[in-house]
Amino acid sequence: MNVLNVHLKYTCEGIIIMAKYNPATTRESLLEAACDVFCRKGFRDATIAEISKLAGTNIASVNYHFRSKETLYIEAWRRSFQESIKAHPLDGGLSDDAPVEDRLRAHIFATISRLADKNNKEFWFVQREFASPTGLLEEVIREEITPVRKITENLVRELLGPHASKDDTFYCEVSIMSQCVNPMVTGNRLPEKNKNQAGPPRIRDINAYTDHVLKFSLAGIKAARKNAEQKKKNG
Numbered sequence: 001m002n003v004l005n006v007h008l009k010y011t012c013e014g015i016i017i018m019a020k021y022n023p024a025t026t027r028e029s030l031l032e033a034a035c036d037v038f039c040r041k042g043f044r045d046a047t048i049a050e051i052s053k054l055a056g057t058n059i060a061s062v063n064y065h066f067r068s069k070e071t072l073y074i075e076a077w078r079r080s081f082q083e084s085i086k087a088h089p090l091d092g093g094l095s096d097d098a099p100v101e102d103r104l105r106a107h108i109f110a111t112i113s114r115l116a117d118k119n120n121k122e123f124w125f126v127q128r129e130f131a132s133p134t135g136l137l138e139e140v141i142r143e144e145i146t147p148v149r150k151i152t153e154n155l156v157r158e159l160l161g162p163h164a165s166k167d168d169t170f171y172c173e174v175s176i177m178s179q180c181v182n183p184m185v186t187g188n189r190l191p192e193k194n195k196n197q198a199g200p201p202r203i204r205d206i207n208a209y210t211d212h213v214l215k216f217s218l219a220g221i222k223a224a225r226k227n228a229e230q231k232k233k234n235g
Helices: 023-045 048-055 059-066 069-087 100-116 121-131 138-160 166-188 206-234
Strands: 005-010 016-021
Touching: 023 048, 023 059, 023 069, 023 121, 048 059, 048 069, 059 069, 069 100, 069 121, 069 138, 100 138, 100 166, 100 206, 138 166, 138 206, 166 206
Parallel strands: none
Antiparallel strands: 005 016
């Protein structure tokens, strides 16, 4: 339950006005504003003053809720990541008892769709970190990304069967994610003004590309599984 704190304000006529302040709402407003400012400007060029103004509050609110610009930056990335996952559920709405091939396709489609989403701010956080590293996001990215990677790993392991090695699983996982991430980063994330210029090809049909990644990946996994089974047979 949110607790409403009561503040007193005076008008120029000296009349006291009772104003209600909701800490939870203010914190959310600050996070939303921080996501917008940090993803556009990066950590170093963003200012607490600009974020506070956009959130409709003051600098003291940032200090109260987050203690520092660094903590606000970390929590803003976390919020943007969680919003992105919420918009594109990693299971695609499929149940755990759906065929593994269908679950893999849903996972691939969700990943590509998330990267293609123009409202996905977590991507720009990471891009700006690459350009001007702060090191502030390393731990939180690892914390949030690990469960996502685990989903891919489990799907791959199920398809590879019991005889595949850890390397087999890891290489297949990396291959699938690379197919999802690379074209979206190099092509679809170019600024609009540059998209008609020569450069990396863009993915225009996400469904068709998802089918290709699935087909290509399943063929590779099948070959890796056959090789692992042959090694086991040969002792």
